[in-house]
Amino acid sequence: xxxxxxxxxxxxxxxxxxxxxxxxxxxxxxxxxxxxxxxxxxxxxxxxxxxxxxxxxxxxxxxxxxxxxxxxxxxxxxxxxxxxxxxxxxxxxxxxxxxxxxxxxxxxxxxxxxxxxxxxxxxxxxxxxxxxxxxxxxxxxxxxxxxxxxxxxxxxxxxxxxxxxxxxxxxxxxxxxxxxxxxxxxxxxxxxxxxxxxxxxxxxxxxxxxxxxxxxxxxxxxxxxxxxxxxxxxxxxxxxxxxxxxxxxxxxx
Amino acid sequence: xxxxxxxxxxxxxxxxxxxxxxxxxxxxxxxxxxxxxxxxxxxxxxxxxxxxxxxxxxxxxxxxxxxxxxxxxxxxxxxxxxxxxxxxxxxxxxxxxxxxxxxxxxxxxxxxxxxxxxxxxxxxxxxxxxxxxxxxxxxxxxxxxxxxxxx
Numbered sequence: 001x002x003x004x005x006x007x008x009x010x011x012x013x014x015x016x017x018x019x020x021x022x023x024x025x026x027x028x029x030x031x032x033x034x035x036x037x038x039x040x041x042x043x044x045x046x047x048x049x050x051x052x053x054x055x056x057x058x059x060x061x062x063x064x065x066x067x068x069x070x071x072x073x074x075x076x077x078x079x080x081x082x083x084x085x086x087x088x089x090x091x092x093x094x095x096x097x098x099x100x101x102x103x104x105x106x107x108x109x110x111x112x113x114x115x116x117x118x119x120x121x122x123x124x125x126x127x128x129x130x131x132x133x134x135x136x137x138x139x140x141x142x143x144x145x146x147x148x149x150x151x152x153x154x155x156x157x158x159x160x161x162x163x164x165x166x167x168x169x170x171x172x173x174x175x176x177x178x179x180x181x182x183x184x185x186x187x188x189x190x191x192x193x194x195x196x197x198x199x200x201x202x203x204x205x206x207x208x209x210x211x212x213x214x215x216x217x218x219x220x221x222x223x224x225x226x227x228x229x230x231x232x233x234x235x236x237x238x239x240x241x242x243x244x245x246x247x248x249x250x251x252x253x
Numbered sequence: 254x255x256x257x258x259x260x261x262x263x264x265x266x267x268x269x270x271x272x273x274x275x276x277x278x279x280x281x282x283x284x285x286x287x288x289x290x291x292x293x294x295x296x297x298x299x300x301x302x303x304x305x306x307x308x309x310x311x312x313x314x315x316x317x318x319x320x321x322x323x324x325x326x327x328x329x330x331x332x333x334x335x336x337x338x339x340x341x342x343x344x345x346x347x348x349x350x351x352x353x354x355x356x357x358x359x360x361x362x363x364x365x366x367x368x369x370x371x372x373x374x375x376x377x378x379x380x381x382x383x384x385x386x387x388x389x390x391x392x393x394x395x396x397x398x399x400x401x402x403x404x
Contacts, residue, residue: 021274023332077333078275084330112275125269132262133346196349200266205343205374206336212378217385238352245356 001038003058005097007066009090010034011054012104015068017083018047020076024214024222027052030087037091048221049073049229075206082107115155122151122201129200135193142188143197146178150198164229165236168202172240180249191249195241202237204230256296263341264289271337280333283323287338291316295342305369306376309342313380316342321384335381344373 001009014031018024028045031054035043040056047053055065086103089095095103113121126147127140135143153174157167179194188194208230215223267288271281291312298308320334347370354363 021332021336022330026330026332075273075336076275077271077330077336078277081329081333113272118273121269121272125266125273128262128265128269129345132259132266132341192349192353196346199349200343200345203343203345203348205345205348206339208371208374209339209343209377209381212375213381216378216382234348237348238355241352242356 001094001097001100003038003040003056003061003064006035006038006040007054007056007064009097009100009104011052011066011068013083013087013090014045014047014052014054015070016104016108017080018049018052018070019073020079020083021073022080022083023210024048024219025217026084030084033091034087037094049225076112079107079110082110119148119151122147125201126150126194126197128197130193130197133193133196135197136189139188139190139193140197142182143179143194146175146182146194146198147201149178150175150201165232168233168236169240169243171202172199172237173244174240176241176244177248180244184248199237199241202233204233207233256293260289260293260296263292267337267340270340274337276333276337280327280329284334284337287316287319287323287334288341290319291338292341306372309373309376310380310383312342313339313377314383315380317381317384321388339377339381342373342377344370347373 010031013034014027017027017030024047027047031045031047031052032043035045035054035056040058042057043054044056045052045054050070052068052070053065054067055063057063086100086107089103090100112118123144124147127144130140130143131137150171153171154167157170162170175198176191176195179188179191179198182188182194183191207226211223211226211230213223214220214226264285268281268285271284276284294315295308295312298311302308302311316338317331317335319338320331323329323334324331347366351363351366351370354360354366
């Protein structure tokens with residue numbers, strides 16, 4: 001691997017880890033280790049959730065650097081796990097560039113659960129949390145059905161490339177409207193419990209917790225960005241709910 | 254009985270989220286188990302610590318230990334179980350009530366509830382960070398002992 005390729009490889013791994021929801025310090029650590037393993041004498045790397053900067057010194061060469069912009073991210077723990085393994089292999093076996101590229105594309109091509117399985121998971125989560133917070137079994141059943149519609153809504157938003165705020169607003173509005181209507185038609189007892197169950201699917205709780213974790217452990221920038229994002233997403237969810245309340249929910253609660 | 258149902262539902266919720274987070278095989282069950290155990294701990298501690306914040310801190314501490322142990326056994330990043338087992342503690346109910354008070358224009362209650370939501374998240378984060386910092390200290394101590402022995 002020449003030095004440019006080392007930087008590209010390290011950034012490829014880091015970028016995909018960040019996009020899959022890895023912690024910033026892990027990403028930075030990974031990139032640093034890979035560059036050192038391939039002979040860099042000094043490495044400076046700075047990541048926040050939306051961008052990455054890397055510059056490294058190699059003996060007998062100018063300092064070289066790369067930046068990446070991160071646009072979207074999800075949570076894919078399997079991918080983080082495998083990227084982590086690949087980075088360890090790179091440090092210990094010092095793979096060449098072609099082998100690395102092949103391994104990386106295998107990881108990126110690995111399948112996620114199918115649309116239908118994810119829909120079933122949405123139904124399960126919504127139903128389970130409706131009971132968890134004190135709803136009846138009947139509410140849970142309806143909540144599960146609405147959870148499936150929620151999955152379809154979220155999927156639609158991702159296909160047409162809505163940003164996360166808009167996507168959450170629409171999803172929250174849709175599920176609240178359905179919850180209010182279900183109670184009005186006498187299909188369920190408590191719209192509140194259905195909404196709470198489905199909100200668990202939207203709420204940026206992991207984001208909020210992680211943001212505070214980042215701030216406490218010193219990644220202040222990332223922490224503040226994530227905290228702000230969590231608040232904005234929560235506001236979008238509240239907005240969708242309030243909109244639904246004023247349009248169809250007035251008499252039902 | 255109600256508690257058992259709640260724990261079970263917490264497990265199902267953690268299981269469902271683990272699917273969305275693309276976890277595979279045995280890890281799904283371990284995530285559900287961890288979620289159930291941490292929620293059970295939260296319920297059991299109620300007579301001792303009536304405050305929710307304290308119990309959130311303790312259960313997050315437990316989850317972090319659980320995640321670190323499994324991470325070492327299964328050679329997977331600790332985040333895997335950290336994120337998935339914490340799911341039943343995500344303050345969804347608290348957020349809902351915040352929204353609800355905003356809707357009713359009861360601003361004092363709304364701010365109080367919003368503050369409560371952030372406090373719960375803070376409790377979780379502190380519990381996790383406490384374990385991570387503990388491990389860091391242990392690592393430093395181990396290294397310095399190894400150094401002394403070497404010299």
